[in-house]
Amino acid sequence: MNYDVIVVGGGIGGLAFGALACARLGKKVLILEKNNAVGGRLYSFQREGFTLDIGAHVISQSEKGPLGPILQAVNKEGSISWKHVRPMTSYRGEMFAFPRGLEGRIPEGEYAALMSFFREIVLMNDAASHELDAVDLRTYAQSKGVHDPLALACINNVNMVYVCVPYQRASAGEFIRCLRNEAHSRASGYPEGGCGAISEAIASGIREKGGSLLTSTEVQQIIIENGRAVGVRTKNSEYRAPIIISNADGRRTLLDLLPKGILPQSDSVRIRKMSYSYSMLIVRMALKHPVTDLRLITHIADLDPERYEEKLLTGNFPREVNLFMPVPSNFSPECAPPGRQLLTAGIWIPFETPDLDKLKNIVVDTAYKILPDLKNAVMWEYVTTPGDLHAAVLENGAIIGLGQSIDQVGKQRLGVKTDIPGLYLCGAEAGGTGVGIELAIDSVFELIKEMGKNDAAWLKAIN
Template structure:
């Protein structure tokens, strides 16, 4: 009722809104699977007299869950993520995401593994039709199995090379569409001001479809944008300076590291934050670390396709590329596997889907290892 009141729905509109939300919340897995080729926009179009705020809410969810566009994101992914979100609480890792990665590295070391830092992989070595290791700037590491989390496109098109794959597979990889990018910054407040740990902000004009996205790329930034604000210090005070409040915020954008819309969105986001949260303005000590697709492409996903490379989560967020159509984690090149958002999982948001991919790909790699041991022993 609180949400319906905020949306200003009358009694008839509330019934339609309740019908849609209920059907999504209890939809069976079999029905969900039939929606891999149905966009969020197409699914909602079946309802007569659908209240506009309901459409806008699901358009926002297409951004939040898939970092995609309402007329490209499949309804199946949105429904699955919606149901998961209903059944599990949101949180923030103690110490921040950096600490979580450090903890994972410690687990690897504790189980006999070795973590190499400042050792960017320059090439995946292929010999006699199979992977045999990786090449960094300073060393060669031999291995019969390589699991790449660099993204399926950078892995195939750069780290391995097109010449080692069938032409049809290369075309398939090139045709995978990217998610949108995400760009923003962090604010340091001189004292705690905001009480919640997470704020999701959108309006009737903030969500993007393909038409609005194209207009933004020409410089026509909308009056409102979708903003996600995380307040890490409300979860763990040690993630920020003592006695101060840390805000990490941003908005969806083009995945192209060179797109001019990104700087315009920084300005728009700052303006909108001041309008929505005027109480923080007197206490903003700094706005820093403005980042987006350029930093993503430089650090984690090489730009190997024009107009992309800085996608927020990866590829495979559109109809025909999600659910049962998601890229396989096992590549056609013997010994090469992909892990992360691009392959092996679905129906989670960003980091969660990447982690779920790892949990599913790990036993796949182990089975492959056992198969190879068995064939060698014969």
């Protein structure tokens, strides 16, 4: 069974590459996915008439970001309808829109410094932002005169939405690119029908363009012959192609899918030290009636992210926790039966966080505090733990993928090109920049540019 390209993994990165390769270049593409459906973190499922996402999502730039060209390539740009959002920040019983909502809540000089900080970011070019890749976000914000604890906590709050790494380790350069791009597009949003609608649309378009997708088909090994990647082995079959693209986590690809002895020991040691972003404990609540007309709430409970992380890791949880609370049915009424509402309460946590049953109760109690009418409206809850996410997407249940920390962005990140001819990486663990799925798609654009250095025909996929 021979193909032009085999893509290992049907997450958004694998789907994006497959879409461009078959639709723009007419390549014979095979995508192999270990789960029973494609999409990775962009997967939705049904429960008692509600549409639940596997994660907790808002798409940073929606159709105006990297996702737009992918949908256009497979003629599916009209198949997704978007609802956009301006997030509201919750703190001590009040709601406000950050950053302007901090006026009057922090000292005047701090507010001026904060607004100057954001103006500088919005105008910064890529070259200047990359000079800050190795500077952590907290240090950078403080260097710009932002010292107020609430202002810093709000910056970290936005940063956690973007990269899911606390700001004392998150790259300032990466944060800048994420915020700048989102500010320019002004299109943060959510797709009607749930996030799975995005993956389903792209997968459908790939099939219509002649591509092949096989689910429940886990790749067990990448075949190397004469020092070159030439195919893959699954439990029951072998597939051949001169180009292998792995969207199955670059770290896992190099450490687990290559035959023993292929990866140099020095590379193995370096790659094993790389870490993933935070995971999430997610409580979805099916409500018998609506309790809010807001679409997205981010709640701040603790003003010291470093101390907060220590509490999570030791199980010495505070009584109230930071939350990410999208309300999917306020974006897309189809996500809940008529008259009902679907609300998600998610807490970013390290994969190693203990005592999740106790933490889940604190998450729910915090949500009740934010929305007092919530408690009497809940019909049922559906909980997803970091372990559940790991079972679906591996990577310690990471919300993003490889952490966008000061030592894992830019030139320090895994590259899209490996040292093995014919083997490339894409997705949220190799190359790219941006928020979540946009990071994964940007990795694909970077990969195609890299492939175009040896074969200019590949550049037609993105031009």
